[in-house]
Amino acid sequence: MHELLQTTVNGLTTGCLYALIALGYSMVYGILKLLNFAHGDLYMVGAYIGYFVIQWFGGPNAVSIPVPLLLAIMVLLAAVGVGVLGMAIERFAYRPLRDAPRIAPLITALGVSFVLENTVLLLFGGFTRSYSTPTFISFNSGITLDGVRIDSVELMIFGLSFAMMYGLHQLVQRTTLGKSMRAVASDREAAEMLGINVDRTIALTFFIGSAMAGVAGVMSGLAFNQISNTIGFLAGLKAFTAAVVGGIGSIAGSMIGGLLIGLCESFSASYVSSEYTDLIVFGILIATMLLRPTGILGQKALQKV
Amino acid sequence: MSLLELDQVSLTFGGLKALWELDLHVDEREIVSVIGPNGAGKSTVFNVITGVYRPTAGDIRFAGDSIVGLRPHRITSRGIARTFQSLRLFLNMSVKENVKSATYGHTKASPPESILRLPRARREEREVDALAEQLLAFFGDRLQGYRWDQPAYSLSYANRRRLEIARALATRPQLLLLDEPAAGMNPRETHEVTELIVRLRDELGVAILVIEHDMHVVAGCSERVVALDHGVKIAEGSYEEVANHHAVVEAYLGRDPEALAES
Incomplete structure (x- = not known):
């Protein structure tokens, strides 16, 4: 029982991170019908931004400012930095191809992914770096419920992820920007004819989606303590799986899909074998594609008359 | 001129x-x-x-x-507003949402105002709602009442054409x-x-x-x-x-x- 609960907590933690990345995948797919394969690398860039913020303020052993303030700066800088990077990618790599056949931006996305991975490799080297989180956030901080440990990094991941997902939901449902996003996703040309600034709407979609991936990067750095220029690849694939399982294009679906994939991972690691984790996760991807291609919450695409 | x-x-x-x-x-x-x-x-x-x-x-x-x-x-x-020869409604949105979507180009409330439902956002929402209802009323009982909250894809072909006109009019x-x-x-x-x-x-x-x-x-x-x-x-x-x-x-x-x- 204890192990079951602990596994669930661990699964939900990684699940939250996958959900945050999956949301960006899903939003971009929804609005441009583009699978942005560079999205996982944005998460990686976020993790590096967090790492350098720690170094900037004295390094993990001698943090020169209060730790909560440090965390806030890491999250904010990663969100803004990666958000702006995402907007720049859209502006220079995808916008010129907006009316091209869909395969063109897809291949461009793969290219952008290589550019990001190798730029980071050139600038910062290929070795794995560590946040060394335990030196400034004690493992023993946090709460224990019934023998199940939830450390403070995990608490932060839960809190921040749910706050961001709730905020995104409100944004899409209530604000003019969110409604414009839905209109552009539904029919770009019609939206433009109704006075909606399509370029701006798409740019802001990239900003929001990328910022969430950036924040996920920082939090994964804190939780897993290992970052390198290639972490985006697998995280991106898993988040893609989460988006597909939940129903790509659907915001609630990405959240559910992310949590589900996180749980699958931790349960297969605990009860089967950690070597089979990826096999099981991608098996789920294939099963979803075969049995329910629209995902859990996806809608059937309506044919235009 | x-x-x-x-x-x-x-x-x-x-x-x-x-x-x-x-x-x-x-x-x-x-x-x-x-x-x-x-x-x-x-x-x-x-x-x-x-x-x-x-x-x-x-x-x-x-x-x-x-x-x-x-x-x-x-x-x-x-x-200048237009309708399309091949209909281009937002089929997954409700009838009323379709009309309201044409007002997003000139609403002024910022995202925080809308999320927190501050006075300006609430006032704009009321105005947009009233405008949409007024425009839909223009089509007599064709697009009235219960149909407002139906998704656009449930409408007949002729009603979809009417809705497109209503939506175009909402850009004023x-x-x-x-x-x-x-x-x-x-x-x-x-x-x-x-x-x-x-x-x-x-x-x-x-x-x-x-x-x-x-x-x-x-x-x-x-x-x-x-x-x-x-x-x-x-x-x-x-x-x-x-x-x-x-x-x-x-x-x-x-x-x-x-x-x-x-x-």
Whole structure:
């Protein structure tokens, strides 16, 4: 029982991170019908931004400012930095191809992914770096419920992820920007004819989606303590799986899909074998594609008359 | 001064002349029809006016100012709205949401204001709601009541056309471009559309440029008719003048064989 609960907590933690990345995948797919394969690398860039913020303020052993303030700066800088990077990618790599056949931006996305991975490799080297989180956030901080440990990094991941997902939901449902996003996703040309600034709407979609991936990067750095220029690849694939399982294009679906994939991972690691984790996760991807291609919450695409 | 003026507008794709030296004007509160065989360039006229295509030559002025080179959403906010020949509703949104979507170009509340429901956001939401209801009410009981919250895909074909007009009106245009508003409608619905077009002008004061193949609609609502063929204006005038113009008859039916033999 204890192990079951602990596994669930661990699964939900990684699940939250996958959900945050999956949301960006899903939003971009929804609005441009583009699978942005560079999205996982944005998460990686976020993790590096967090790492350098720690170094900037004295390094993990001698943090020169209060730790909560440090965390806030890491999250904010990663969100803004990666958000702006995402907007720049859209502006220079995808916008010129907006009316091209869909395969063109897809291949461009793969290219952008290589550019990001190798730029980071050139600038910062290929070795794995560590946040060394335990030196400034004690493992023993946090709460224990019934023998199940939830450390403070995990608490932060839960809190921040749910706050961001709730905020995104409100944004899409209530604000003019969110409604414009839905209109552009539904029919770009019609939206433009109704006075909606399509370029701006798409740019802001990239900003929001990328910022969430950036924040996920920082939090994964804190939780897993290992970052390198290639972490985006697998995280991106898993988040893609989460988006597909939940129903790509659907915001609630990405959240559910992310949590589900996180749980699958931790349960297969605990009860089967950690070597089979990826096999099981991608098996789920294939099963979803075969049995329910629209995902859990996806809608059937309506044919235009 | 006319509300809309096309001055020697040409649009070429490589060697193809989609439009050639077209002069066209629409005055305030005027209803003008554009007719012509398929491929004559009618929808292309709409596309250059709304900024989808930039004319290769010539000038387009709206309310006195050139709108050439403006992006489509800018042109919409200047006061030109359109419907599409192939319907382009947001099918997954409700009827009312479709109409409200046309107001997002001019609402002012920022995202935080909307999320926190601050006074300005609430006031705007009420105004937008009222506008949508008022516009839907324009279509009598066709788009009333319970239908407001139905998704647009549940509507009949004719009602989808009506909804597109309501949505275009929600941008608060001075000029409305209707692309085949009666396409796919039965005779009774076609008659209703004709009356509707006149009512839109009389009650809302908009000028209307309409592309239509149905000659009952053209005859029933237009003050002036412009005929196009191969991107060139071949006739202009009242319905009777244009309908009996030899170039128009020729464009639709081909040249009279006897006349051809004589020449």
